[in-house]
Amino acid sequence: MLLALTACSGPARLDAEAPAEAPAADASDLEAIYWARQDSARARFTDADVDFMTGMIAHHAQALVMSALAPTNGASPAVQTLAARIINAQQDEIASMQQWLRDREQPVPEVHIDGLTLMVHGAGDHHMHMPGMLTRQQLEALAQARGSAFDRLFLTYMIQHHRGAVTMVDALFAADGAGQDEAAFKLASDIHVDQLTEIARMEQMLEALPGQTP
């Protein structure tokens, strides 16, 4: 399952035996080493890493669809703040994941959003079956909800959605050879911890909603 592990033994690979007093390289040499090492690091990935990035782009895209409803559906200020931050964070992460795939010459999914309709080109057609993804019926229910009913549904669905993302990271980490790449490890563990933190916050917000049955 390891795609390009042989590249790790390429010329730019680190040598643990390198002498401590290596001759000082000049700037252009260092620049060349820098690039070579970045390229080498990019060669260290597995199918599981690629599937994760590809899937998570589509997964994040649905969070954008959901969050975009907040301003128009009468969400409370707290939920609007949350939704704005989800949009900001996940848009940036989508760009990072696309870049990660581009750097590794993998197909890069492009996201197109038209209202509730999400089209992800280049991600295959399995992306709607990822953990936590909302069904079309759930999305429509969310789009129809207003005010505090929207808040409740948004938080409930976003918790479901985030839990799915956490599951995807756990699955990535359980795959042999995955997450060795520094960028993939950082992206995945940032998503893991950020979404767990946000789940905790959303559970609190949900409990605080008026009319909540104890």
Next chain:
Amino acid sequence: MNHTTRSRGPASRTASHPLWSLLAVAALLGVAACAPKPMAQDPMPPAQPTPPPGAPSPDPRVGLGAGRFDPEEAIGNLRLLSSSRPPEAFVGVTNSDLAFKDNYAIQGNYNGIIVWDLSDPRNPTLVTEYVCPASQSDVSVYENLLFVSGEGLGGRLDCGTEGVQTAVSPDRLRGIRIFDISDIRNPEYVANVQTCRGSHTHSVLKDPNDDENVYIYVSGSAPVRPAEELPGCSGAAPDEDPNTALFRIEVIKVPLADPTQAAIVSSPRIFEGLVEPPQHGMAPADIAAIEEAKARGEFVVEIFGQERIVPSGFVAPMLAAFVQERGREVATAADSAAFREALPGIIAARFGPQEEEGDGPRPGPTQCHDITLYPEIGLAGGACEGYGLLLDISDPDNPTRMDAVADSNFSYWHSATFNNDGTKILFTDEWGGGGQPKCRDTDPMEWGANAIFTLEDGEMRFKSYYKIPAAQTPQENCVAHNGSLIPIPGRDVMVQAWYQGGISIFDWTDPANPVEIAYHDRGPVDPDRMQMGGSWSVYWYNGLIVSSEIARGLDVFELVPSAYLTENEIAAANTVRLSYLNAQGQPQYEWPASFVLARAYLDQLARSSGLSAAQITAARQALDQAENASGTARRTALTTLAESLRAEASGSRDAAKVRMLADAVRALATG
């Protein structure tokens, strides 16, 4: 949208309407409901970046040209003494945190550790490069020991560079590596302590009452490793597995005489019960309604820390039951009065403390990112996912939570810094994890910023946000990150890394109005795309400001006098000497008696008009004369000056500072 939540108590479920239905249920069934305690709110004013008066506009940091080793730079009130590129084996791999020992800076790198000799800060020399990959390789020192964090999946026990290719492996290191650095040129790898979540960062605690051990608080933020790899590790919810690796930190005890015996001694659950929802305090209209209800003679009780009107529908049956207990059918006036007095007790009994019920993991933090230990004042600041915690660390094995704050503007609580006298604490929000550009002109100034709190009776009170005032490009990862206090006497001044936002030095003496006083910034690493770079961390160490640049190496700066900082203040800061420094261990700064210390206070009094121009001139002259004198003449002159200053203090608008000055002069006289 701007609000903090303060929480100390157990689980909370609060809402206005369901409260009464809850009460009804409790009354009917005779069972107590869970015991919520919503916390008082501090109003949060919006963040307003304060450009220094006379600051150039546009900010010179905006629009800098890109380059890996040759970007454009902007610098204000700082001098760059040197920029050292990473040794070849570490180029292109992330430089992480710093620790300091004697004249050495120890720099973590995802490939291992690098040691620089800073004896000549204009020309740091590379003394050690030790290849031993693991992210984040955050480093700490104590005496002859060096501790290094390992969290990434590719870290190996044998320091090999080939990574670990299976999900479960006996070769993987996730936890703390321990090196003996008696000979810093030849670190000796002596021990490991493996932990369930690995070590993203860690803090080293030297207990003033224990000279035989040091303690390491391990913070791990990555997913829990499988039990097949490290027996006993579980990522389950606490109700499924009470030994879950979630919801705890790990404390490692390291015997100094034999560090190979280092082991986990406890896993304190400092997050227990942190579930209070973020919410606003009462609106003015609600407060008015309560006051009106009281005036009308309605029953008002405090429930969950908030005054509430008890609906008459609930009062009637309770009153009836109360009267019945007193052996009557119909309430007398005395019964009513007694009932009014008893009602808070009745309500409290109904809502008495109870374990949180319900399924699934408790909401709340499962771990910390950073814990800043300040043993001299017995406190630690924990930056733990959605919360900032204040911890009592007087018993190092068993840190306990004193207070917790949440903030709807904070995404991910990352690290904490106390001011020197322990009256304030500053938390950072590493929104986006440090790998995202969060300082664009469209990003709110309250997000990815610092939040500044005062500490009052063990509680944290929000005062303001601080974020670098210069917008950065989408090609620059930027958010609040690591830094330290600069020991400017009489002021709270901090230097802080903002990744590719550069470094920013700011004064937070007035916690409500932080002001930037110096900066350094480079253009993006790459002109076309976001490529990780910038200052991971920057610390003051014995007069130097040392920055670990993720992509570019090590930068060393010194402060330059400006309208915000005088030569005397900088020189007084530089009288403070440390023998070592760790990122998450805060030393208490102490200023030895010196003429420059007294002059620094005088400069501050001139700035604040705490003394008149004539008083300041007289004091400066007296100090000069005393410095030129010697023996008894000097002592007499200083004693006289100290006494006259002490007399002037009461008439000053800055009496406390005048007394500090008088004390500094007296210390010179007796020194």
